[in-house]
Every structure is written in structure tokens, then in C-alpha cells.
Amino acid sequence: MQGMAIGRNTNTTSSKVHGSIKPGVLVFIFFFLAGGIYLYSLNASAVQGYQIREVETEMGKLRKENEQLKIKEAELKSLYYIEESSRKSNMGEFKEVSYVVERGPVAMRR
Amino acid sequence: MRHARSFGSEGGARSAQLGVWRVSALLLGSLCFGGIVLIKLYNLQISDHQIYRTLADNQHQFSQQLDPERGQIYLGNGDDPYPLAVNQELQMAFVVPKEVTDGNLTANRLASILQLDTNEVLEKLSDPNDMYEVLKHRLTESEVTAVREAKLEGVYLISERFRRYPAGELAAHVIGFVGSDGERVSGRYGFEAFHEAELHGEFGSLSQERDSRGRWISIADRDLAEAKNGDSYILSIDYTVQYEVEKVLRETMEKHQADSGTIIVMEPKTGRLLALANAPTFNPNEFNKIEDIGVFLDPAINASYECGSVFKPITMAIGIEEGKVNAATTYVDTGVVHEAGYAIMNSDGKANGKQTMTDVLDKSLNTGAIFVEKQVGNQTFAEYVRRFGFGTKTGIELPAELSGSIANLSDARRTINFFTASFGQGIAVTPIQLVNAYAAMANGGVLMKPQLVERVIHSDGSIEEVAPEEIRRVVSYETAAQIGRMLRSVVVDGHGKRADVPGYLVGGKTGTAQVAKAGSKGYEDGLTIGSFAGYAPTDSPRFAVLVKIVNPKGVQWAESTAAPAFGKVMEKLFERYGVEPTEEIDVKKMNLSVEKENTEPVLPAVVPEKKDSKKKK
Structure with missing residues (x-):
């Protein structure tokens, strides 16, 4: 009897292993995986939030530097600044323009 | 044994009673505690609900007003607009006094780094109940590094955030500046004030x-x-021209030690x-250093004056247009016109005999201008003066424009x-009205609205080109052309020789x-305003x-x-x-520019008859 029972049980197990998996297990696995993916994406997006913030901070810093450089450029290009700089460099305004008189062909050999 | 038993029963009763009391006390205590x-x-939940809700929200919620970026000017x-306002x-730098442990050391270091007075800094550190004290605004890069x-x-x-004007005082009256009125920071003068709403933008929230x-x-609701x-805004003001014009004005002011001056192109x-x-002008970056705030007003639009003979071409254009x-x-x-008990004379007091209308402008004869006005008639004259834009605002996009005054022309019997x-x-006119009237004659008789904005760059990146706006035709093309020739004659033969540019009309x-x-x-007495208005080239005016x-x-x-x-x-x-010269350069005429200057004083043009007769006697 015992031997038969054992044999029957073995057969039953073997039919389960080789047959279809219970739907409950599939649902469990599905929810387990979905939960894992959800947690992963949640964590990833949370981390990305900090990364975005860091990038935004960096962008802000660069934008600020760019702004400062543009202002500096405009100040240096200011004609009043150029006038003042040339005055400090002892550069004077030209009083008379002398033109080179063209004699003969434009390209001349010396 | 009985005694012992009775003692035992009494003890049990007491013990039971004590138990009841204990339970009762426990119950009471629990009830009180529960209560x-x-x-x-x-x-927490009902009566102070709102308070705690707000506190919790403040802890959990981040709320902020988002400031818009102010538009630039x-x-x-050319293809590279110059940033005038950015x-x-x-x-x-600020300090929280209660966090400072060594006041003297901190004050000395701060005073040295920020170029401040040590005692002043010490005073700011002295009150530990003070939340904070501002040490210095607008730190330089080296100061920031040193503080850190x-x-x-x-x-x-x-x-x-600050408004910066990289060109300093260039076009200061046009641009104005941004400043605080104690409550909010906004455009205070000039273009900054006129277009405050558009430049400022709209607040946002987060x-x-x-x-x-x-x-x-980051995953929570936002x-x-x-x-x-x-x-x-990109203005029509040309960066290089503005600089050159300011330079010419500055030199002229210095040469003649004038009180003030204006040039409009x-x-x-x-x-x-x-x-x-x-x-005089000001640097908008340092507007707070100006003591006389009258300097901030733009005399080109905020000040009207009796312009004198520069008005005669307007009178002449009216006479020509009316066919008179x-x-x-x-x-x-005859050198004098008598009217209503007054003698109106020429500026030099001379009588010139028979004169043409060209002579009237060349020699700037007051009697000639009166002759033309008489021919036209008072009502018609007043109507044309209005049509030229006098007595009304031009509509230039700058604040506090004056309309001038032609109230004297309201009664035709006077x-x-x-x-x-x-x-x-x-009559009182503003410089912008005057140059606009001349521009109308230069434009074939069509009056335009003075335009200051060339392009608007909206916050969404779209660009709006601002089209010129015609106000009305004032005189015909033929009249305008004739006036152009007469104005040229003033420069060639009249009082305007020093305004000439060799090779150009x-x-x-x-x-x-x-x-x-x-x-x-x-x-x-002795106070005059010298004006010169005109255009060139007179046959095809550009400026x-x-x-x-x-x-x-x-x-x-x-x-x-x-x-x-x-x-x-x-x-x-x-x-x-790059306007090419069209005329031959006459060296003799060029030499006229160094002719002797007229140092005669300016005589009053209108004098009461009685005083005049006494003088003659």
C-alpha cells in the first residue's frame, strides 16, 4: 500500500512539474516583477530629479557667467570706454587726412 | 481563631474596597487622560485645524513667486544691436549679528574687504536681536571671493538682480533708469518708465x-x-550716431559755456x-548720486520754449501752400511793424527796403514773417500751425511729453x-515738435509720428517690426521742395553758413x-536760446x-x-x-566758416511804442 501511495504521489508531482503553472503563481510573479519595476523606476526618477536639479544649477551658473561676460563685452565695446582708453594711452584724434596719390597702374613694381 | 477569622474578613473587605478604589482611580485617571x-x-483637528494645516503645508510645500526676466533694450x-540696458x-553681503562670536575681528576683516568704516560695521554687529544687517550691495568679483x-x-x-547700463551715460535721457520708489522696483524715467509693463513681464508661481x-x-505634484x-526692444537710435552727437553737444557746451543743450536727429x-x-546728462548706473533730479527730465520732450526765428520757415511754408x-x-x-501799441522790429533793427521771401529767411527778417502771416490770415495761420503738430503731443514713446502752448493763437482778434x-x-514748442515739423517739410510735406522703437522681441521669441506711422499731409510736395531750396539759400547766403558741409546740399x-x-x-536780460533746425541733402533729405x-x-x-x-x-x-557728396567743393566758401563771429547782443524784437519813442527822443 505504502509503495503504491508513494508511487502515486511521485506521479502526481511529476505531472505538476511538467504541466501548466498555477495562475495564482503567475499573478504573484507578475505583481512581484511589476512592483520591482515600479520601485526601480520610482527610485530612478527620484534620483533623476536630483540630477536634473544639479544640471539646472550648473546651467544657471553658466548662464550667469555668460551674462557677466556679455555685460563686460558691452562695457568694453562702449565708445565712451574706448575714448577714455585712447585718451589714457595718449592717442589723439587725426586732424588731417592725407591720401596717397595713385600714379599709373594700381599694381606697381618698386 | 474567631478573632483571627474576623480580622481576616475585615482585611479582605478592606482589600476589596482598596481594589475598588484603585480600579475607580485608574478608571478616573484613564477617563481624565482620555478626556x-x-x-x-x-x-488639533478641529479648532486649530487651519493653523496646523498651514504649518504642515509650509513644511511640506515649497511655494515661490517666480520673477520674470526684465526685457532688455x-x-x-547694424546687424549687431548694442545692449543699452541689461x-x-x-x-x-549681510550679517546675522547673533551668530558673530568675535565682533571686533569680524568688523575689522569686513571693513578691510568691503572698504567700509570699521565703526559702522561694529554698530551693525552690536544688536544681537537684529535679524540681519545689510553690509554692502553690488559686490565686485574680488570682494565676493575675499568674503568667501x-x-x-x-x-x-x-x-x-540689478539693471545695468553698459554704455554709462550714453542716451541716458532716452533710456531713463530702473529704481525703487520704496515699495517696488520699476522704470522711473525714460523708456524704462514708459514701457514698464511690457519690459517687466508677468509674475509666475511654483x-x-x-x-x-x-x-x-521630484515625483510629487508640482x-x-x-x-x-x-x-x-531694439530702438531706432543709432549707437554710433548717438555717441557722435553727444560728443558734438558736449564740445559745443564747453566752448560756449552754455547752461544746457539738446540735439535731435x-x-x-x-x-x-x-x-x-x-x-547736462547723468549716468543711469549711478542715478542715486545725482542731487538735482531735474537732470533726469528729458528737455527734448519735457521742456517747451519760444524757439524764435527757426519758426520762420514754417510761416513761409504756410504762405507758399496757401498761394499767397x-x-x-x-x-x-521798413524795419518795423506797428501793432496794438507795440513796435515789432527786425533782430538787427535795420530797414532793408525791397526784399524777396528768400531774403526774409536769409536775413531772418521779422517784418517779412509778419508780411506772410498777414497774407495768410490769422485763422488759417493758426490752423496750419496745429497741422504741423504744434500744441499737441507727438506721441513719442517717452513719458511726460509736453504739448507746448499755442494758446495765444486761440483768439484771432489778437x-x-x-x-x-x-x-x-x-508760442511755446518742444524740440521734438520742432524737429518733427522740419522733418515733415523734408518728407515732401508729410508729418510722421516720431518713432523710437524699431523692433520688439516678445518673450515667446517672436519679432514685431514697428512700421512708420504717417500722421497727415501738412503741405504739398511742391511747397516742401520750395522751402528746401530756400533753406539751402540760408546756408549759402544767409545766417546759416557755419552749418554747411562742403560737397552737400x-x-x-x-x-x-x-x-x-x-x-x-x-x-x-542777456539770456538767449540758440537753435538751428534743418535737413540734408535738401534735394533728397536723409536727415x-x-x-x-x-x-x-x-x-x-x-x-x-x-x-x-x-x-x-x-x-x-x-x-x-555713406552719403556721397553731390556738389563741388568751393574753397572760398569753406573759408567763410572762419569769418568773424557776431558778438552783438540780441535786441528785443517787440517793444512798447511809448518806450521806443522815448528812446528815439
Whole structure:
């Protein structure tokens, strides 16, 4: 009897292993995986939030530097600044323009 | 045994009673405790619900007003507009006194780094109950680095947004500045004030949940209403022309030690302003250093004056348009016109005999201008003056524009008012009105609206081109052309020789006006305003210019003050825009520019008859 029972049980197990998996297990696995993916994406997006913030901070810093450089450029290009700089460099305004008189062909050999 | 039993039963009863009491006390205690908890819960959840809700929200929620970026203002400069007004982020240093451990050390270090007075800093550190004290605004880069490196306890830096004007005082009256009125920061003068709403933009808001450490929770709901940045503007003012014009004005002011001056350059075909310069001026970056706030007002639009003979071409254009006179029409100049008990004389007091209308402008004859006005009639004259834009605002996009005053022309029976108005006395005009009227004659008789904005760059990136705006036709093309030739004659043969530019057809008219006394009748002794208005080339006008010099010393006549400045400005304009010369250069005429200056004083044009007769006697 015992031997038969054992044999029957073995057969039953073997039919389960080789047959279809219970739907409950599939649902469990599905929810387990979905939960894992959800947690992963949640964590990833949370981390990305900090990364975005860091990038935004960096962008802000660069934008600020760019702004400062543009202002500096405009100040240096200011004609009043150029006038003042040339005055400090002892550069004077030209009083008379002398033109080179063209004699003969434009390209001349010396 | 009985005793023991009775003692035992008494003890049991007491013990039971004690147990009951204990249970009762426990129950009572529990009830009290429960009651207290309930009351506390009631307070927390119901009566003080809103307070705690707000507190919790403040802890969990991050809310912020989002400031819009103020629009920038550029000057026209070919394909590379020059940034005249930009935004700049600078650092402010502040101190929290209660966090400072060594006051003396901190004060000494801060005073050294920020160039402050040590005692002043010590005073700021003295009150530990003070939340914070501002040490210095607008720190330089080296100051910021030094403060950071010093690592002083209780000293912090914070960013502040400022308006920056990289060109300093260039076009200061056009641009104005941004400042605080004690409540809010906004445009206070000039273009910054006129277009405050558009430049400022609209506030936005951000609301987001945050974690226990105050960090944003990126996956939580975010309530964001983005701020709308302000519009940026590209003005019609030419960067290089503005600089050159300011330079000419400054030199003229210095040469004649004048009180103030104005130069306006306009493109007649479009009404676009190429330059608008005033002196004295100010640096908008340092507007708080100016003691007299009157300097902030733009005399080109905020000040009206009796312009004098520079008005005569307007009178002449009216006469020609009405068909009453032309360039060759003659009249006899007796040197004086009598009206309503007053003698109106020429500026030099002379009688010139038979004169043409061209002579009237060349010699600037008051009697000739009166002759034309008489021919036209008072009502018609007043109507044309209005049509030229006098007495009404031009609509330029700058604040507090004045409309001038032609109230004297409202009563057609007061003929003397019309006589004096014909040569620019008794009516008040603004420089912008005057140059616009000249620009109308240069534009074939069509009056344009003075245009200051060339392009608007909206916050969404779209670009709006601003089209020129025609106001009305004032005189015919033929009349305008004839006036152009007469103005050219003034420069060639009349009082405007110093305004000429060799090789070009430059036309214009001088005007030396007396200054009306404030609050009483008559004019200020020895105080004059020299003006020169005109355009070039007269056969195809590209530029209309007005030069106004107030109270020049030494020489009073506009031919010696405003006219040379006009010529210099025109020369710069021809160079800048590559206008080719059309006329042969006459060396003899060039030498006329060094002729002797007229140092005679300016005589009053209108005098009461009785006084005049006494003088003659």
C-alpha cells in the first residue's frame, strides 16, 4: 500500500512539474516583477530629479557667467570706454587726412 | 481563631474596597487622560485645524513667486544691436549679528574687504536681536571671493538682480533708469518708465512638495505657472550716431559755456529718431548720486520754449501752400511793424527796403514773417500751425511729453499774437515738435509720428517690426521742395553758413530766441536760446536735425553756437551712412566758416511804442 501511495504521489508531482503553472503563481510573479519595476523606476526618477536639479544649477551658473561676460563685452565695446582708453594711452584724434596719390597702374613694381 | 477569622474578613473587605478604589482611580485617571487627549485632538483637528494645516503645508510645500526676466533694450547698430540696458546678478553681503562670536575681528576683516568704516560695521554687529544687517550691495568679483575665503561666522552672501547700463551715460535721457520708489522696483524715467509693463513681464508661481530635509520631491505634484518674461526692444537710435552727437553737444557746451543743450536727429521719411542727446546728462548706473533730479527730465520732450526765428520757415511754408507768396515774392521792409501799441522790429533793427521771401529767411527778417502771416490770415495761420503738430503731443514713446502752448493763437482778434508767432515768439514748442515739423517739410510735406522703437522681441521669441506711422499731409510736395531750396539759400547766403558741409546740399535756419521770464511778462536780460533746425541733402533729405543751445556765453547768436554744431552733426551723419557728396567743393566758401563771429547782443524784437519813442527822443 505504502509503495503504491508513494508511487502515486511521485506521479502526481511529476505531472505538476511538467504541466501548466498555477495562475495564482503567475499573478504573484507578475505583481512581484511589476512592483520591482515600479520601485526601480520610482527610485530612478527620484534620483533623476536630483540630477536634473544639479544640471539646472550648473546651467544657471553658466548662464550667469555668460551674462557677466556679455555685460563686460558691452562695457568694453562702449565708445565712451574706448575714448577714455585712447585718451589714457595718449592717442589723439587725426586732424588731417592725407591720401596717397595713385600714379599709373594700381599694381606697381618698386 | 474567631478573632483571627474576623480580622481576616475585615482585611479582605478592606482589600476589596482598596481594589475598588484603585480600579475607580485608574478608571478616573484613564477617563481624565482620555478626556485630555480628546480635548487636545479636538484642538488639533478641529479648532486649530487651519493653523496646523498651514504649518504642515509650509513644511511640506515649497511655494515661490517666480520673477520674470526684465526685457532688455538695445540700440540700433547694424546687424549687431548694442545692449543699452541689461540685467545683472550681483552679490549682496549681510550679517546675522547673533551668530558673530568675535565682533571686533569680524568688523575689522569686513571693513578691510568691503572698504567700509570699521565703526559702522561694529554698530551693525552690536544688536544681537537684529535679524540681519545689510553690509554692502553690488559686490565686485574680488570682494565676493575675499568674503568667501574669509569664512567669517554670521556673514552671508545673497544674489540680487540689478539693471545695468553698459554704455554709462550714453542716451541716458532716452533710456531713463530702473529704481525703487520704496515699495517696488520699476522704470522711473525714460523708456524704462514708459514701457514698464511690457519690459517687466508677468509674475509666475511654483508650488511643490518637499521632503524632511527641505529638498524637492521630484515625483510629487508640482503646480507651476511660469513667469512671462518682459519684451525686449531694439530702438531706432543709432549707437554710433548717438555717441557722435553727444560728443558734438558736449564740445559745443564747453566752448560756449552754455547752461544746457539738446540735439535731435530724425529720419524724415520714417520719423525714426537716430539720436536724441541732452546735456547736462547723468549716468543711469549711478542715478542715486545725482542731487538735482531735474537732470533726469528729458528737455527734448519735457521742456517747451519760444524757439524764435527757426519758426520762420514754417510761416513761409504756410504762405507758399496757401498761394499767397513764393520765393520771389517781394515786400518792402521798413524795419518795423506797428501793432496794438507795440513796435515789432527786425533782430538787427535795420530797414532793408525791397526784399524777396528768400531774403526774409536769409536775413531772418521779422517784418517779412509778419508780411506772410498777414497774407495768410490769422485763422488759417493758426490752423496750419496745429497741422504741423504744434500744441499737441507727438506721441513719442517717452513719458511726460509736453504739448507746448499755442494758446495765444486761440483768439484771432489778437493780431499781435499772430505777428509774434510768425517769427517764433509768444508760442511755446518742444524740440521734438520742432524737429518733427522740419522733418515733415523734408518728407515732401508729410508729418510722421516720431518713432523710437524699431523692433520688439516678445518673450515667446517672436519679432514685431514697428512700421512708420504717417500722421497727415501738412503741405504739398511742391511747397516742401520750395522751402528746401530756400533753406539751402540760408546756408549759402544767409545766417546759416557755419552749418554747411562742403560737397552737400545742407539747408536750415537759425533762431536766436529770448527767454520768457517765469511768472511775469517780458524776457530775461542777456539770456538767449540758440537753435538751428534743418535737413540734408535738401534735394533728397536723409536727415533732419535740431540743435538747441541754452544761454551760451560770449556769443549769443545761433549762427555762432547752434549752426556749427549742426554742421558737425551732419558731417558725421554723411560719414556714418555713406552719403556721397553731390556738389563741388568751393574753397572760398569753406573759408567763410572762419569769418568773424557776431558778438552783438540780441535786441528785443517787440517793444512798447511809448518806450521806443522815448528812446528815439
